[in-house]
Amino acid sequence: MEPSQATAERLTRDEIDLYDRQIRLWGMAAQARMRSAKVLLIGLGSLGTEICKNVVLCGLGHLTILDDTVVQEEDLGSQFFIGSEDVGSLKLESAKARIQDLNPRVHLSFDTQSIESKDADFYKGFDLVIGTELNTSQMVKLNELTRKYNIPIYLAGSNGLFAYIFVDLIQFDAEDEKLKGSQPTEKGQISTNTEVTEVKTRTDEDDDKKVFEVINTRHHYKSFQQMIKTASLEGRLNRRQIKRLSSAVPLTLALLRAEHEIGQLNFLTLKEKAVETCRQLGVPETVLNDTYVEQFTKQEGVQFAPVSAIVGGAIAQDVINILGKRQPPLSNFIVFDGITLDMPIFEF
Structure with a gap:
């Protein structure tokens, strides 16, 4: 049996029907890989809320949310899993029912302990970690642990109209496809941290004049501290x-x-x-x-819902890409400017 067929059989008929539109976009095998993935999301603030919504709706297999904060009045304008009646309550306790209602097929765990209380072994069981609204020392320590266990990590935060995303996938191999141009893609280094490792061609089944390049790339990442x-x-x-x-x-x-x-x-x-x-x-x-x-x-540290929607959507989409192993990932630092609406990607 082909690997892709075996993977596809892990999806139930109900799941295939439910996720039909996205399966058409990124394929059955990619959807099945997402279904088996175990992701840790740290922080259910404005950014975390957007990321949580997107990955739960897309059919992620297992999501653990770590947040020990209490709902404040200022949270109400930027977080849609909580209401005014929740002020003073633990955020996760208030939000868990609404999150579960988004997609009952996703296995959810809610952890109300602090990030400081977690030892290194806590992170071993995850395939990917997303940390939001952490301070610099927390991000450095967290990234050291994810590198120790070879776990990809996304770190993100916001400052009012501005926000950032840091990505450390350590080393990541991706496959992408494009129409073959007059200048064929060549193997070798294409940027400081990225190289083309293999290029294959395929001809369209319905139009033999269309030739596609299937390009395999390898991406090397620096740690957050580096x-x-x-x-x-x-x-x-x-x-x-x-x-x-x-x-x-x-x-x-x-x-x-x-x-x-x-x-x-x-x-x-x-x-x-x-x-x-x-x-x-x-x-x-x-x-x-x-x-x-x-x-x-x-x-500094202020969270705006519109900014979180844009940045949280970008993170969730890239998480889907890397779990599905379909397209080259973000590399490796992104800054969102809410005044100009620019969102450049810098390869540092």
Whole structure:
């Protein structure tokens, strides 16, 4: 029996009917791999809520949510699993019934302990970890553990109109397909962290004039700590690209590099740290816009539902891609600018 056939048989007829539209998009084998995956989601804030909704609806097999926070008044405007009657209650206890109603086929676990209470063995059983709204030291420690056990991780956070995604899949092999052009794809290094390992061709069954390239790529990733220490754009951007570079990029990295509590950085301190980050990135200080510095100072750690919907959707889609092993993943740092609506991807 072919592997894809054996995998497909693990899906019930009800599941095939339920997920018919997405199976047509990414295939039966990819859907079955998602069904068997065990994912840990840390944090059920605004971002976590969006990610949770998307992966549960797509037919993920097992999802554990870790969150020890209590519902606050300010949560009500950005999180749709809770209501005003839940203020003062544990967020997971309030949200669990609504999450279960989204898709009863998904095996859900709700853990109301803190991330600090978990030892290394807790993470062993997961195929993927998603951490949201954590501080820098928590993300560094968490990424060290996921690397120890060879587990892919997504880390994400928001600062009002701005947000970021960090991806560490350690090493990931992907397969993609495109129409063959006049210049065939060649094997070899195509960027700092990505190489083409194999290229095959296939002819369309219904039109023999259509020839597709099936491209296998290998992606190498840095840890979160390596990324914030060594991130550089020197020599990689032309004048036009530098001029278009959002202030949100050095400001986001400046916040991640600074060990501080939310609200400790004032305008001058944040700008000073952002200037240092510009030097590390190899971009001129003129990239920094004082309006952005002021926005970051006021909005650090603030969660806006529209921003969370965009960023949470992007993470969920990439999680689906890597679990299904269908398309090249994000690599490896993304910044969302809610003012310009730009969302560039940087390979650091």
